Amino acid sequence: MANRLLAHEVSDLCLGKPPLSSIPISATIRHALAALKSSDDTHISVWSCDLDHHSTTHDHCHCVGKICMVDIICYLCKEDNISSPSLALKAPVSVLLSPIPGVVKHVDPSYSLLEAIDLIINGAQNLVVPIKNTTSKRKQLRQPTSLAPTTHAGGREFCWLTQEDVIRFLLSSIGLFSPTAAYSIESLGIIDTKILTINYHSPASKALAAISTSLSDQTSVAVIDDDGVLIGEISPFTLAYCDEMVAAAITTLSAGDLMAYIDCGGPPEDITKVVHARSGRYNRSDKFIMRRAEAIVCQPRSSLVAVMIQAIALRVSYVWVIEEDCTVVGIVKFSGMLKVFQEHLESLID
Known part of the structure; x- marks a missing residue:
């Protein structure tokens, strides 16, 4: 096999x-x-x-x-x-x-x-x-x-x-990676503690460089409160389903209000008015469906296979890692998961 x-x-x-x-x-x-x-x-x-x-x-x-x-x-x-x-x-x-x-x-x-x-x-x-x-x-x-x-x-x-295609393919043969796939992400050492964050009350424009970096890294920007608790995220995977009018929202709103603006439940009316006032030159497209800005999370003791299933099911290439008090401690990325599988497969050759 x-x-x-x-x-x-x-x-x-x-x-x-x-x-x-x-x-x-x-x-x-x-x-x-x-x-x-x-x-x-x-x-x-x-x-x-x-x-x-x-x-x-x-x-x-x-x-x-x-x-x-x-x-x-x-x-x-x-x-x-x-x-x-x-x-x-x-x-x-x-x-x-x-x-x-x-x-x-x-x-x-x-x-x-x-x-x-x-x-x-x-x-x-x-x-x-x-x-x-x-x-x-x-x-x-x-x-x-x-x-x-x-x-x-x-x-x-x-x-x-x-990356998603390869992870999905490996998931279809996950039984071959026993017991590695059942190990916790903490024990496998694949929690990346170098994360991008912005305070909930900060201007969203301050996250612009972080958004660009997260797009290159295929990660996301965590929106946290003063205690480091994960409130939500500003994710390239979410923004990719928006239209160009979001540019006006980023330059106008706070990070928290931006999350509300791109949420699939629809932005509050007062926020929408502010953005529309700034974005008269943009034409909104009905083709783009807003995706939820709620972050996808796991805990350090979560198993590798459980985190894989989470990410695949929700079509993202990362999962936030939080403690029981909801403070964010890191992120697990597809690239980190693939390193584990690479080592496992190479051991079969040796």
């Missing part, structure tokens, strides 16, 4: 994954915004394509990054942009791309499961994998205002694998 798991390649994890939709690096932020609003995914891949000298098709395309609504929101919150969002949206999408190399990485379909885990632990968030194209024709990358599966010579399309 263990040998069978070790024999899996990334192509096995791609089964049933839809072709990756894309925008070209020549697109503007406004084009990216339109693409996100018309997509079922919270992230859009950005591609750079080299034309060959004898063809008008994009034969050599390479994914150079990914963007989501949070990237756009943080960009619009900058002092020079919040007063003139229409002008800011004309900037090239390249200004939103992460400066950290290797966040998006192309891999061959024959990469092993262990190789994929190693890449993720070392910083890759999305593995771009070619998949077999169901059509015989090569497609061009469409105009910046629309989405299209990206293909290259040979008719291949692409999908991408995330």
Whole structure:
């Protein structure tokens, strides 16, 4: 059974994954915004394509990054942009791309499961994998205002694998990781105590840098009171389901009021009026459904498998760790979980 798991390649994890939709690096932020609003995914891949000298098709395309609504929101919150969002949206999408190399990485379909885990632990968030194209024709990358599966010579399309995909795959074979999966996250040493926080009463704008960092780290910003008690969170996973009007909320409200604003129950009317007064230049989209700002928590003695199930069920890549008095002590991330599985799998090889 263990040998069978070790024999899996990334192509096995791609089964049933839809072709990756894309925008070209020549697109503007406004084009990216339109693409996100018309997509079922919270992230859009950005591609750079080299034309060959004898063809008008994009034969050599390479994914150079990914963007989501949070990237756009943080960009619009900058002092020079919040007063003139229409002008800011004309900037090239390249200004939103992460400066950290290797966040998006192309891999061959024959990469092993262990190789994929190693890449993720070392910083890759999305593995771009070619998949077999169901059509015989090569497609061009469409105009910046629309989405299209990206293909290259040979008719291949692409999908991408995330940390969640790998964790979900490992969870389906969790019995092979006994007794490790039943150990507490505290005993496994995977509680990260370096966390991002903001006081409940502080201006939400003070969390802007932390929000950007949490997006890069695939974590979140804890909203705490004066005693360190976890009240809630400002999460990129929540903000990714919002629209660009949240930029005005971040620059106007307190951290606590921002949580109320993005809560799925709907923001209080007085808060909404304040944001609308600041955001007359924004057009609200009904496509985005607000997700709850309530934090997902566990305790140090929680088992690894229980925390995995929590995160997978709620579609996040982290879980906050709190004590019995609700003070936050750290966070458990998918990357930390994957290190445990990596060590377990490598022990099977030795």
